[in-house]
Amino acid sequence: MSARKIALEQPESFSFSKQSEKEIKFWMNKYPESKKASAVIPMLWIAQKQEGWVSEPAMREIADRLGMPKIRVMEVATFYTMFNLEPAGEVFIQVCGTTPCWLRGSDELKKLCEDKIGPQRHVSEDGKFSWLEVECLGACANAPMVQISTRDSDHYYEDLTPERLTVVMEAFARGETPKPGSQNGRSCSEAEGGSSALTDKSLYDGSLAKKIKLPNAGPKKEKA
Template sequence: MAERHFAPDVPELRSRWGGFTWDKAHAPEAARALAKYPEGRKASAVIPLLDLAQRQVGAETGTQGWLPIPVIEFVAAECGLPPVRAMEVASFYTMFNLVPVGKYHVQLCGTTPCMLRGSDDVLAACEKRGIKKGYTTSDGLFTLTEVECLGACANAPMVQINDDNFEDLTEESMGAVLDALASGKPVKPGSQIGRQTSCAEGGPTNLKKMTERNYDYRPMWAEAGEGA
């Protein structure tokens, strides 16, 4: 897991982000999030508002987005929280970036299932393209972070790039994804071997008629029970 720390709260940071407020695209979403909670309970909106603020910063900077301290302070004020409370939330959840990241934030799972299924090969594909853990490439395109389990163990190894998962990866397929992103070409999220969600590789091995229609096996099971 990468070390978590806030970007230094220097005058340049204050000059750039001290006047942060919702833009026209994000203001309605912020209002909807706050409206879900009664007065005195607006603190419950801190996670969706932090996420929204990160996305707005991303839209302004052409990156996946991050949370400068002045932006976190703005969100805290929106929720009626002391700034430190919002900072606690932002620093706890790794969905929030505390320092600038690239246009594509590659989060590589290195937990045991992914490791056993070849996460080192996925990492090698990144490193061959100059994408190193804990750093952003000089062109600002890629940031690579190693994270803990992302919940797609059945389709290991996998990475999350911005909002999308890429699963059943090999060094070759990971390289193809990175090359496509670098050249502005579309990529297909999800399994890279055509697996349906987390079904067995190659398709189902039992209850196969369920793939054709909503097949009812219950009469067959009842007859088997009676024979017993």
């Protein structure tokens, strides 16, 4: 994996909001004083949800709160790819580009994002959108798909085409949160065409399996 570096331009300071402080209190109460550094990942996530990314001043604040060396917090933030190390749009689109999504048209989704937003990591002029190609997000059955993150949610949008993704993006641009999940009408990850596709029991009850004789198997016992 290539090295991840923090952004060159950083804010002068960082402070947690009142809402963030409530969440921090919850996590800090989960660990004994001697193990409070265990809250580093939740605190980094809270900082990201508040600002859209994790800045260097935020890392310093977290290190001070947890009594950790600052470099240790930075090591965690740069290791986990879920943390944005540079500013992101209010609506952050992660486009899966791994094989199943690529075979199903993720290149077209990436082109759409590039045309509408700009290059990867670029934040649109209104601050609304940014995007990034990522590795497998684990929804291969409904490829191609994206994860869209805002300050309030992280949702999967699946079975996409450029047209369907355009509809989703336009909804976010209007301040709406479109319904996540499959965008072609399928339920969860059922087969396209509906669950009726497997009504033939012989497809799964073993009746089509070829009978074999196991080596060293004794004679078949007759039922009493």
